[in-house]
Amino acid sequence: MGLETLFGNSIVTTKIDSVLNWARKNSIMPMPFGTACCAIEFMGLVSSQYDVSRFGAEIVRFSPRQSDLLMVMGTISYKQAPILRRIYDQMPEPKWVLSMGVCACSGGFYDNYCTVQGIDDIIPVDVYVAGCPPRPEGLIEAILKLQGERIGKETVLGRPEPVVSLPVASRDREGGAQETVRH
Amino acid sequence: MNETLQQIKGRFQEAVAVEPGLDGDVVVLADPRSSRGALLEVIGALRDQGFAVLTDLVGVDYLQYPVRQPQRFAVVYILSDLKRRQRVRLKAYVGAQDPVLPSVTHIWKAASWLERECWDQFGIRFEGHPNLKRLLNHHEFVGHPLRKDYPIRSRQPLSENDSLVDELVLRLRQKGLVLPAIEAPLVSPGARVSDHGEEAAPGSPSFGARGGAASAAVIERISALPGVLAEPEFYRDLHTELMFLNIGPSHPATHGTLRALVALDGETIVAAVGEIGYLHRGFEKSTELQTYNGVIPYTDRLNYVSAMMNNFAYCKTIEKMLGIETTERTKAIRVVIAELSRIIDHLVCIGANLVDLGALTNYWYLFNVREKAYDIFDRLTGARLTNSYGRVGGVARDFYPGCGDDILRVLKEAEKAIADVEQLISHNRILLDRLTGISTVHAEEALSRGWTGPLLRASGVEYDVRKAFPYDGYEQYDFEIPTGTVGDTYDRFFIRFYEMAQSARIIRQALAKMPAGPIFLDIKTAALPPKDDTYNNIEGLMNHFKLIFEGVKVPAGELYDSYEAANGELGFFVVADGSGKPYRNRCRPPSLLAYAAFPEIIEGHMLADAIATLGGLNIIAGELDR
Numbered sequence A: 001m002g003l004e005t006l007f008g009n010s011i012v013t014t015k016i017d018s019v020l021n022w023a024r025k026n027s028i029m030p031m032p033f034g035t036a037c038c039a040i041e042f043m044g045l046v047s048s049q050y051d052v053s054r055f056g057a058e059i060v061r062f063s064p065r066q067s068d069l070l071m072v073m074g075t076i077s078y079k080q081a082p083i084l085r086r087i088y089d090q091m092p093e094p095k096w097v098l099s100m101g102v103c104a105c106s107g108g109f110y111d112n113y114c115t116v117q118g119i120d121d122i123i124p125v126d127v128y129v130a131g132c133p134p135r136p137e138g139l140i141e142a143i144l145k146l147q148g149e150r151i152g153k154e155t156v157l158g159r160p161e162p163v164v165s166l167p168v169a170s171r172d173r174e175g176g177a178q179e180t181v182r183h
Numbered sequence B: 001m002n003e004t005l006q007q008i009k010g011r012f013q014e015a016v017a018v019e020p021g022l023d024g025d026v027v028v029l030a031d032p033r034s035s036r037g038a039l040l041e042v043i044g045a046l047r048d049q050g051f052a053v054l055t056d057l058v059g060v061d062y063l064q065y066p067v068r069q070p071q072r073f074a075v076v077y078i079l080s081d082l083k084r085r086q087r088v089r090l091k092a093y094v095g096a097q098d099p100v101l102p103s104v105t106h107i108w109k110a111a112s113w114l115e116r117e118c119w120d121q122f123g124i125r126f127e128g129h130p131n132l133k134r135l136l137n138h139h140e141f142v143g144h145p146l147r148k149d150y151p152i153r154s155r156q157p158l159s160e161n162d163s164l165v166d167e168l169v170l171r172l173r174q175k176g177l178v179l180p181a182i183e184a185p186l187v188s189p190g191a192r193v194s195d196h197g198e199e200a201a202p203g204s205p206s207f208g209a210r211g212g213a214a215s216a217a218v219i220e221r222i223s224a225l226p227g228v229l230a231e232p233e234f235y236r237d238l239h240t241e242l243m244f245l246n247i248g249p250s251h252p253a254t255h256g257t258l259r260a261l262v263a264l265d266g267e268t269i270v271a272a273v274g275e276i277g278y279l280h281r282g283f284e285k286s287t288e289l290q291t292y293n294g295v296i297p298y299t300d301r302l303n304y305v306s307a308m309m310n311n312f313a314y315c316k317t318i319e320k321m322l323g324i325e326t327t328e329r330t331k332a333i334r335v336v337i338a339e340l341s342r343i344i345d346h347l348v349c350i351g352a353n354l355v356d357l358g359a360l361t362n363y364w365y366l367f368n369v370r371e372k373a374y375d376i377f378d379r380l381t382g383a384r385l386t387n388s389y390g391r392v393g394g395v396a397r398d399f400y401p402g403c404g405d406d407i408l409r410v411l412k413e414a415e416k417a418i419a420d421v422e423q424l425i426s427h428n429r430i431l432l433d434r435l436t437g438i439s440t441v442h443a444e445e446a447l448s449r450g451w452t453g454p455l456l457r458a459s460g461v462e463y464d465v466r467k468a469f470p471y472d473g474y475e476q477y478d479f480e481i482p483t484g485t486v487g488d489t490y491d492r493f494f495i496r497f498y499e500m501a502q503s504a505r506i507i508r509q510a511l512a513k514m515p516a517g518p519i520f521l522d523i524k525t526a527a528l529p530p531k532d533d534t535y536n537n538i539e540g541l542m543n544h545f546k547l548i549f550e551g552v553k554v555p556a557g558e559l560y561d562s563y564e565a566a567n568g569e570l571g572f573f574v575v576a577d578g579s580g581k582p583y584r585n586r587c588r589p590p591s592l593l594a595y596a597a598f599p600e601i602i603e604g605h606m607l608a609d610a611i612a613t614l615g616g617l618n619i620i621a622g623e624l625d626r
């Protein structure tokens, strides 16, 4: 419309979606689901040397209801799996999941009776970070990737459908197969 | 055979045998039927002789062991005499049919969780155990994973976590806080508190909203508990019911993996139970498939805050089994790196604990230093956190030029940060009120609970593996063992400051007289050849290849060895069958016995103080659950 020319530089017109997404991208509130060694590197990420606040993701929330990025850091055992699933379900949409370290991504070198072979059996994952543990730089890269490629695709009217997946146990137990060997 | 064991032999005649082991004598009870009766008596006799501490209780399954054993299973009790600095192993064989042994929980509190773990992993029952539930695996798990016939990849998903209500009710009942009249609504029909984990009812009610109405008699008893403040009469009506509150495992103060269920009267905890296993990742089973050097990366992930100490502890155990001692230079390197790791471990403990208590500033001060130390580790080992720096017979690399100076520089910065933090907190009234007099554990009790390291020393017992069973040349260094006086959270927290000062002293001494020479022993069957040889001549390459692929051949035998890690006595009990891979690898984690005590020692204290107590125990889940 060219209406803004009437007001000079004092007003900018844009879409609500762009503003919301811009804000969302630059104020990620991570929920650290840290269970093991990887979580120790997360402590490095949030402290002074790596300082994740430079990328707008330092407001760590331990309540899933107040966060939009679930950072799964560490080995997930079958005992832990129902809890991870519940935490994910408690997060409001829109939400993203970062899987840190080989354990969360694939079970890592714990290919045994008690370890979930990758959290994508339980919840959807947006970005995987390799390493055992990944260095804080790796996490920063993952956050930048999320900001660049995943976060900010929403529109106010057309929210993406929440991902529905089966709870762990019923999926793994289908067909009565207790032994789920993966290679 | 020493005098003590001769007496034992004389008293029990053919019921026991005393065999020489790799690390001293082993008392063996071979016959399950007679040993079942004799076990408690022999333990009693050993206790009278001074072996008063239960250091570890280990199950072994000999199903695939090349040499036939009298029975399929054995339970090994590792007993220590801290005064005379001796250890003895007592081995009781158990048959495959109906594997049962009498419980020793009435003798040592430490036995409670150790026996539960043994039941969980091997299916050996302990008669007389008050609550023999699974410990590491979940309550829907079927079978016993450390048995040799359990396939390692047989995975069993869990549909719903255990509510723990049955255990809490049991605990309330033990303390006389549940009266029959109110017990009924607490436990759902069909839920039954049983002795054996497998039969225990999983379907107890959810605990969120409900608790039991407390009667006047219960209120009476609660008010009489030590630690519960005396209240004016008119407050009494406030105690209408106990509230059950679940803490963790996904809770910032329980670090993602620890769980407790507490019964609260107002804000005071009247009863508590704990649950672990959320980070159980099969260390002991997985490492049976690795060569001895291949186990080292797994050890990194036990206590991942001071990973290299675990490496060295494991290498030391294997070296002892091989009957070798590494070079003088490597010993000194190990000492320097281990003490630096101890400082980092304590820094993280103090920093994280203060964050939990709401004092964030200190965390930045301490973590900056940690990052600087990690830069050194990074340069030295190629990794920041999981370094895998130890090798059987040596270390992966020698110090880089200037490494010693870097360490000294970081040490100085650490000392400054520690002094700053100490100034910030040591006179802080809020902090002191939350630490002093809370969750006091006296020396006697700490020993019974199997506590070691800073926790035991905080209770006033001067036991340190570096002094009691010296290794890596610790006897050459001049250092003291700080001890606490009371054994409360304050002591457990502040003792770490003193320990860091001692570690710094040791590092300076070790760097000052760092011996020159090779980092690997020149023993082709045990230690890796120097990298120059591996890359430049065929013998070196072959030697390297064989050691990596087939593994170091450790002669058949069994051995327990310990190491003073940051959290206490880190022990490995290894059964070797002569091949390049361990037949059984047991890790004795100091954190396990520390957390086993946690639910009991917070009873009678405020919920908020329990968080401080937990921080003071410094539980590292990787080593707790393995």
Ligand code: SF4
Binding pocket: A036, A037, A038, A039, A073, A074, A075, A100, A101, A102, A103, A104, A108, A131, A132, A133, A134, B301, B386
């Ligand atoms: S990926 Fe490696 S560092 Fe991370 S939790 Fe797993 S074992 Fe630990």
